[in-house]
Amino acid sequence: MAAWFKRTKKGIQTATEDKKDVPKGLWYKSPTGKIVDAEQLEKNFYVSPEDGYHVRIGSNEYFEILFDDNKYKELDKNLSAKDPLKFEDKKKYPDRLKEAQDKTGLKDAIRTAVGKSKGKELVIACMDFRFIGGSMGSVVGEKIARAADYSLKNKVPFMIISKSGGARMMEAVLSLMQLAKTSVKLAQLSDAGIPYISLCTDPTTGGTTASFAMLGDINISEPGALIGFAGPRVVRDTTGKELPDGFQTAEFLEEHGFLDFITPRKELKNKVNLYLDLIQNQELRA
Template sequence: MDSMSWFKRQSKGITTPTNEKKDTPTGLWKKTPAGHIVHIKELRNNCYVSPNDGYHFTIGSKEYFEILFDDNHFEELDANMESGDPLGFVDNKPYTKRIKESQAKTGLKDAVRSAHGKMNGLDIVVACMDFDFIGGSMGSVVGEKIARAIDFALAHRYPLLIISRSGGARMMEAGFSLMQMAKTSAKLALLSEAKVPYISLMTDPTTGGVSASFAMLGDFNIAEPNALIGFAGPRVIRETIGKDLPKDFQTAEFLLEHGFLDFIVDRRRLKEKLTLLLKMLK
């Protein structure tokens, strides 16, 4: 037998050299940090959570809307709102160009989408951040869309869910970004006065100005397992205080233990848990 026959597939006169075989298409499999490999179809059916070890893969508004809204049916709010360049920010990559590139890459207008629809038959407003759009950073559009989502929830007395995943305020809008912290917090105070429920779901990561404003102001503050939640990063804190940080510092589990969260919820039970919570509040 020719030694090259070991590297060929021969069947009924068909010969396929090894170098002609097609590779498995990329993107069909995902690998968890623990090394478990899961097919993307299985992940979709499991709310993007690994069935082997419970690892929560990061997802965006598209996937969360699919998980939460009945039959993925919803009406998006302020869908076409997009950022300008209020400061005329210029560096090696002008801000307006960065916005357009992010829009083309992600198919999103900015780092948050808001919508209303039914969740197990209950009316709800959901605002969900997208980390893929400039790190989920909060600029004027994010603050305004969240403020308008709050207004909509207040006008219709629908409960509000905000899903946070953000690196913090958007530096390219400087003070305009910081103003969104006060604006969203003031709007949420109106929601609280009207006794309309607000649930804040923090996912990995929730940091900076987002964690310092609306993400921590929920009537119920909840999180996904192992989510990183904090203001400054662990390295900055360690260097500032000059001490080693506790084990699992800034994880959802650490925050729950120290009273900053009401509960941690597995994404596979998120819709069920939120429905039960809202029915109890009714």
């Protein structure tokens, strides 16, 4: 009988699918203290209705938001990382990979897919922060490169949704090579006149910011996203200056010309397709 009254976890807990980054449970509490029903949160595109806080979500949710009827074909689904550097810290790299794969159901920190959005084909590469902090390794670079090749071959617009802590330390220089590799592929899309949209979400940092996340024909963001290269402490120590309020937020970057616009998640699909229609119609008129 006593076991009935023993609380094993804080708060009210119910089982939910592990596919979402939204915490398991009946309620979600935003950083500002607003409480929202989990079901209501899902219906509102994982945005807290009272304060507009955008909860971190993954590729499953972004594909559902952007692709018509959640129908798409995943590209290079089974691509996974190797361990050529034989990296070992507290754990061997293959063990870290296996642990992340078992926990998330993902092969690596990015998924790529092609489908229709508002009736027109679109290739999307979406990062997942749950997989080793969305770190960028050789698989992330290779899948972006292959997705760009698909866009180039089929003349389909390309979109990358960034959510990353930066380069993957377990792959060292191989990870850093992906900055140049992805940048070259995006330059090829530009030369061919194929639109590329970069969406920065929370967080977009490190080598991701230093490469594909800031190379879009249009660079956009969700409200309140953290976007930067080095952390605020490193920047402050390097420059020897105090940082302004809101430094490295999406709103700060938009104000200083690094972003074209910020869009709430519920408007994302319409805004992306509006931009693509404008660009492609301009090309037809020319």
